[in-house]
Amino acid sequence: MTVTDRLLPPTQAIEIILREVRRLPVEVVPLAEAGDRVLAEPLVADQDLPPFPAATMDGFAVIHDDTSPWREIIADQFAGQVVDVEVTPGTAARITTGAPLPRGADAVVPVERTEVRDDHVIILQDDVRPGENVRPVGADLRRGEVLIPAGTVIGPAEIGLLASLGRAQVAVSRRPRVSVLSTGDELVDPDQEPGPGQIRDSNRFSLVVAARRAGADVVWSGRGPDDAESLRRVLLERCAESDVVLTSGGVSVGEKDLITRILDDIGTVHFRRLFMKPGKPFHFASVGQAYVFGLPGNPVSAIVGFEILVATALRAMTGQQPVLPRPVTVVLEHDVESGDRIEYQRGVVWADGEGVLRARNTGSQSSARLMSLIGANAFLLIPPRDRLYRAGERVRAIIREPIEGQPEGDGGWEPGG
Template structure:
């Protein structure tokens, strides 16, 4: 049976992604940043440690540093010194003695084991008796057991996380080389669009895509150059594209890439550069374009808000990661049971906005929102995942399992 949801020339999502990633080379310009300002930025060079972590053997517990052989030779041990975190290394232990030691303090010479204070009985004369079986080397963090000098701790192409900044600080690194910010020119096209804050005239709608996309771009660490709303005028659009091309690494427009009489962006792209792909076999998001301008790349997103978000998340985000030198990884999918029937026509991969939860038996469950129109931005606001149905799927019945992609930190 022929599908009524196909259009000749549509590209699959995987094919489109391979085409895009295959044509983009990472940026080579970098800048040196203090680690306090480097959260979310992408490393442009490997980071090697110049020190050991821990820098010296230290105690993992509050307790007593002892020589393990003394535990069999002496009934009680004399506490001869006290070592706190931050103190210089203590004095060598003499036979039959021990050191009161605190978490993080350096192990005194001669000591090879730390007794937890809970396992030590302290007498009135200040001596201690160990009242538990102790293994040699217990409760000691060895110098370099986490990081050794010369060890690579972070690799170029990594987008820095909060824990990474702490890791850098722990090895004394105060600044790092990161890829410069990707410059993205952003514009919305359409005579019907107006900015929020002014009264609507008949036939007009408020432009919302630029607010969504600019937020997502900034979360990706990009520098956003806002070109505002461009009317459906070929000369105005051509000039906007030319101006954007001189300022940005990537030009993104929303609207103007479908097949209507006023959809001019693809026409101008073909005139000024090249169209590498157009039309995707996904729903929502079929009218997507990718190509080149004289000095920048171009991504043309659909005008419908949900379509714009889906294509941005599925294709523009990998594009940005590639430009920044990151490894582009597929989104993780999990299996979830749907609790209601989902209807679908074969032909295009479908991204249904959904709510996902885990039931009392530990089974992931998913429910598609009842309305799935590509203009309904509420479906992205109210959902936390996509139900992804393959192109050839005719839909699923209640109780069947589907693939689900949870919204990542970018969308939540």
């Protein structure tokens, strides 16, 4: 039995995917377009920030151990406007947050602790420490420091750092070009009324949203034709124009499972079936320079298969780190029956008042029941042990969304508020 026919555990399937997929090329984009892209090179500080000692409060720049009862105001030092003065004993300079400390000064007294009389200021604070309310050179970052590792998704803080360091152009991984193709005689478009035995195509829409959320550029989506020859032509065309082609349907063992046969014919199939639930039939193939993921037709299987396997491939192709999520441990709130395959149950995980993660599933776990994904912020990983996991037992879970406190919490939103 070859690897392609074995029921593969998801870990082995992921190993194969990570071995097969290649990194996409790097491209340089203007800073303003770098948001949510994957940084291709580490960001290393090529300078100290701040480059000058800067005030952290609005107030007066002084010499900390100057004991003069009042001081002459010799300058106004605003951020962005440098005056060349020197603070000496008996003098002070007005200064605003972020402005450079004038020569001679070594501390800033906040405006609330001063009293201004004409061109003089009285310092009302008894004890001024050297460096008080001053951000020294290099306090925020030091030349040579690795600030952001390659493979990081560029969010608000990352783009802010890139801007601070003058990176007007940023090297990022090209977005994966993805095509989404649903197959199946029984499918009609959402605006059509299904006839006897027909259902509306939902996977195409689900997979487009999932692919965009994973950072892909969805270049095409549609329903595949019913006959083998046209489907083969569409698939070849999509593979020529995409990095990744997602199909749904046509991969189980029935006679009309066209995708299976076409992939065997036009490409190299790496595996076909997974030892997981939902999503046992799952093809992964190379066709030319493209990768084809043949997802199951069941809507839940398609989404779970995307998140566990396809999203991993996309992260690997863009060099995103970490490439795999690290599961957490959670305490079950109710009994869960395990099956004959590893099960990715859709669940809700929250933290109780002691900070312990607790989990329940979302009810019936049928792989056609999209409702099992609504409100599910986690996949509960139920090992294939054919036994009951009891309420109070611990299992592992992959978290999909930020978790929250328990719904029946104390209601307070902030501490000490």
